[in-house]
Amino acid sequence: MMKKTDLVIVGGGIFGCAIAYYFSKNNPGKQVMLLERNELNNAATSRAAALMTMVRSKRSYIPLTIETFKVAKEMEEELGETLDFKVVGMMHVAASEAKVKDLEVLMDIAKEYDQEAYYINKEEAKVKAPWLEVEEALKIGFVPNEAYCDPYMLGTFFARCARNRGVKIHQGVEVVGLIQETGTVKGVKTTDGDILAETVVDAAGVWAPLLAGQVGAGLPMAPVRSQYWITERSDLFPINSPMVLLPDAQAYARPEGGGLLFGIREGKSLVASPKDVPKDITDFVFSADEGMDDLFENGERLARFFPAFYDMGIKYYVAGFSGYTPDSHLVLGAVPGIKGFLVASGCCGAGISVAGGVGLGIAEMAAGRPNPLDYSEFEISRFGSIDPFGEEWLHKCAAARSNKVSG
Ligand SMILES: Cc1cc2nc3c(=O)[nH]c(=O)nc-3n(C[C@H](O)[C@H](O)[C@H](O)COP(=O)(O)OP(=O)(O)OC[C@H]3O[C@@H](n4cnc5c(N)ncnc54)[C@H](O)[C@@H]3O)c2cc1C
Incomplete structure (x- = not known):
């Protein structure tokens, strides 16, 4: 019997864990599987300097970060432990x-x-x-x-609260392909067998373009x-x-x-x-x-x-x-023309601060409801058709970081 679930999340970094948290909280009774090929929060997330900068020139990031501060308090109350943000x-x-x-x-x-x-x-x-x-x-x-935090702990709080609501977290399981049928993603192929799902979220960090490439999408990041x-x-x-x-x-x-x-x-x-x-x-x-x-x-x-x-x-x-993009904006949402597939990536070195807003917005989209946050500057198709593996593209993204003046 093939496994079946409502939502599969690929990648157990802070984005994947945050999405699992919000989806399980706002959709009781729905089933979620979070698949991580190594260990949770052990790639970019655990290495972050974890500045949680709220006030920044990019207005579109601010509501996402405010959400992170809000959810951090909620999780502290739920777990009866402190995240010890350094304000x-x-x-x-x-x-x-x-x-x-x-x-x-x-x-x-x-x-x-x-x-x-x-x-x-x-x-x-x-x-x-x-x-x-x-x-x-x-x-x-x-x-x-303004504050900084322990990014590993924040990612782990999302995962623990998600697990408390029944999310099945599988570490050591790699997603090796997508199950697709005429413009619709129907599930994932993994090192532990196939899983059918209503929605698949690609939260695979800097590896996200590899999975998205399978639906023909060139994610605009490097x-x-x-x-x-x-x-x-x-x-x-x-x-x-x-x-x-x-x-x-x-x-x-x-x-x-x-x-x-x-x-x-x-x-x-x-x-x-x-x-x-x-x-x-x-x-x-x-x-x-x-x-x-x-x-x-x-x-x-x-x-x-x-x-x-x-x-x-x-x-x-x-x-x-x-994952940097030439305009230093995130890469979030649906791939035009593809059903059942969402992307949460292109963090531009700010993924810890915006994790709450990424988790909330993507979870609502996965549930088929309107996104309460404005993602219009983060659309996947905003650069048109690009080759995320081409030399010219890679250097465009690198230049965005070299020119960065904020933390
Ligand atoms: C040195 C450094 C400093 C930083 N400083 C800050 C900062 O000050 N403030 C801030 O907000 N952000 C900062 N960041 C950025 C922040 O760390 C990232 O934005 C954030 O961790 C991204 O989370 P993620 O979940 O997208 O990726 P990751 O944490 O990388 O997680 C992606 C996960 O997906 C898994 N995966 C990939 N492919 C598959 C597959 N096929 N199957 C199963 N699993 C898969 C990987 O194993 C990985 O665990 C910094 C980053 C670095 C590297």
């Missing part, structure tokens, strides 16, 4: 006229979404972040309710490396000091265990075809020298704001792939 606030340092203009727009956006935000002076900034040199700053904005470093401990980095965005340096930083976690955009980001990313991400060598070359090539920009940079020992290096 340390975000400092935005503008050191050029162009970035001052961007910051002024950002402060207006904060108001629009009812988020507290105000300017602080250089002395206040220095007290909040003793490692920071603000001499060059022209304006400094502060958003006190795996692009994100990397960050964590310094040794120092009194310069109080554990409750805020996150800092330095758009003039294309860098971000936040405290981590008594040290400083920071990232700097490289001039040229490393990109790979989804076909070349190993099934187990731990098999991929992101940098032979733990990013040291990139650090020295780009570190000068950061040293302007972090004078102790060259004296600090680096304790940890973390790298992973995120």
Whole structure:
């Protein structure tokens, strides 16, 4: 007898787990299977720096992130445990006229979404972040309710609450193909047999284009490396000091265990075809020298704001792939002309912060109801027909990350 279910979710990262949570919560009695070929939340999700930035220039992301904060509280209540979000606030340092203009727009956006935000002076900034040199700053904005989190724990909370509602989570099971019939996806072929489903969601992270390719869809995204470093401990980095965005340096930083976690955009980001990313991400060598070359090539920009940079020992290096798109928008929703198939991917390095909104919207679409969130900027077909495995496309997506100025 072939297995049957209402919803199959391919991929047990934070997107897959969040979708399983919302669908099971809002559709009692329906059956859900979540299939993960390795272990839950162990690819991009566990590697994230996990800035949960709410106030950002891309308005379309904001309601999705607000949803994440809301659902996090609900899950804490349900499980009687804390996610321990670090609500340390975000400092935005503008050191050029162009970035001052961007910051002024950002402060207006904060108001629009009812988020507290105000300017602080250089002395206040220095007290909040003793490692920071603000001499060059022209304006400094502060958003006190911004937070970072433990991304693995957040993903795991979604999975645990989904399991509490009957979602069947299978780890070590790989989806190897789709079962299709004239424009309709009817289920999946797996390493543990075939499963029929009303709806299949492709939440396979940077591997999502491989599955979508089977229905003839070229997902407009590519795996692009994100990397960050964590310094040794120092009194310069109080554990409750805020996150800092330095758009003039294309860098971000936040405290981590008594040290400083920071990232700097490289001039040229490393990109790979989804076909070349190993099934187990731990098999991929992101940098032979733990990013040291990139650090020295780009570190000068950061040293302007972090004078102790060259004296600090680096304790940890973390790298992973995120699915980037040329316009830095997500890739969410239905594939035009295909029934029974939805995509939740193209996270653009913001998947932890938007996970709540991705889970809610995709789960409602999977249930056949209208999406309560606006996904119009995330449509899969917005670039027309593209080849997600072609060299030209891969480099377009990598350029989107190199030009990024936010965290
Ligand atoms: C270094 C780094 C820093 C980051 N910093 C931040 C940050 O500060 N803030 C933020 O919001 N985001 C950040 N991100 C991005 C964030 O980690 C991702 O957006 C998020 O984890 C994406 O989740 P996902 O579920 O789409 O993918 P993943 O977590 O990669 O999960 C996809 C899963 O699908 C599984 N899978 C794939 N194919 C199959 C198949 N055929 N069958 C079964 N299973 C399959 C994989 O094994 C994997 O477990 C960062 C990412 C990196 C790498």
